[in-house]
Amino acid sequence: MSHEQIWAPWRLVYLKQASADPQEDVRTLDFLPGADAKCFLCRGAVDPANPARHVIHHDEQIITVLNRYPYNNGHLLVAPRRHFARLDELAIEEQTGLVQTIARMIRLLERVLRPEGFNVGLNLGHAAGAGLPGHLHWHIVPRWSGDTNFMPAVASVKVIPQSLDELREALTEALREDA
Numbered sequence: 182m183s184h185e186q187i188w189a190p191w192r193l194v195y196l197k198q199a200s201a202d203p204q205e206d207v208r209t210l211d212f213l214p215g216a217d218a219k220c221f222l223c224r225g226a227v228d229p230a231n232p233a234r235h236v237i238h239h240d241e242q243i244i245t246v247l248n249r250y251p252y253n254n255g256h257l258l259v260a261p262r263r264h265f266a267r268l269d270e271l272a273i274e275e276q277t278g279l280v281q282t283i284a285r286m287i288r289l290l291e292r293v294l295r296p297e298g299f300n301v302g303l304n305l306g307h308a309a310g311a312g313l314p315g316h317l318h319w320h321i322v323p324r325w326s327g328d329t330n331f332m333p334a335v336a337s338v339k340v341i342p343q344s345l346d347e348l349r350e351a352l353t354e355a356l357r358e359d360a
Contacts, residue, residue, distance in 0.1 A: 207224060210224065210227045210228055211227055212227055213226060213227065213262060213263055213264070214263075215263060215264050215265075216263075216264045217264050217315060217316070220264055220313065220315060220316050221234070221246075221249075221313070222244060222246065222258070222260045222264070222313065222316045222318060223264050223316065225239075225244055225246050226239070226244050226262040226263075229244065232346070232349070234246065235247040235249065235345055235349055237257070237349055237352045237353050237356065238282070238285075238286070238353075238356055239262070240278070240282075241262070242261060242262055242263075242274060242275050242278045243259065243260070243261060243262065243275070243278045243279060243282045244259075244260055244261075244262050245257055245258070245259045245260075245282060245286055246258050246260075247345050247348060247349055247352075248320070249345065251322075251341055252300075252320075252322050253322050253323055253324065253325075253328060253341070254294065254323065254341050254342055254343050254348065255290050255293075255294045255296065255321075255322075255323040255348065256320065256321070256322050256323070257286050257290070257320070257321040258318045258319070258320060258321075259279060259282050259283050259286060259318065259319045259321065260279075260316060260317060260318035260319070261275045261278075261279065261317060263275070264315060264316050265316070265317055266306075266314060266315050266316065266317060267305075267317070268305070268317065271317070279319065283301060283319055283321060286321055287299055287301070287321060289352060289355055289356065289359075290321065290323050290352075292355060293351050293352055293355050294323055296323035296324055296325055297324060297325050297326050298323075298324040298325075299321060299322060299323055299324060300320070300321075300322040300324060301319060301320065301321050301322075302319065302320050303317065303318070303319050303320070304320075305317075
């Protein structure tokens with residue numbers, strides 16, 4: 182039995198960056214009150230133009246970033262700009278803005294990536310699976326029929342077909358067209 186080799190050379194740069202522990206100087210960032218300088222969402226909220234933050238959309242209350250460890254291509258995180266861990270700490274305007282942004286990002290992903298469905302969810306607390314339990318964020322994961330294959334089951338590997346930089350460019354371009 183022969184097998185097919187899967188090449189994804191761009192992943193090496195991504196993996197090296199993901200495993201690196203950058204000693205970033207965040208002292209120059211003007212953080213929001215209550216922000217955590219170690220929180221990537223807080224850093225993105227005050228430095229959205231920096232491509233390394235992977236921010237695709239932001240406004241006065243909400244930030245949307247590409248997930249650096251995506252479950253699937255197009256995996257987004259939508260969060261309030263303010264650093265809060267609990268739903269009852271959000272202002273009503275933030276709650277409304279979050280739902281509106283989630284709906285907008287789903288429409289954007291439908292147009293750009295053409296998925297057949299979505300998983301949308303919020304993990305509240307570390308025990309519930311929140312990798313960043315101090316800053317609320319919703320996951321939007323595009324799904325396609327058959328998007329699970331043998332790689333996760335056999336090799337504990339998920340092949341993502343597009344780099345974060347390419348995806349960020351495609352999504353921000355589509356948002357510019359909307360404006």
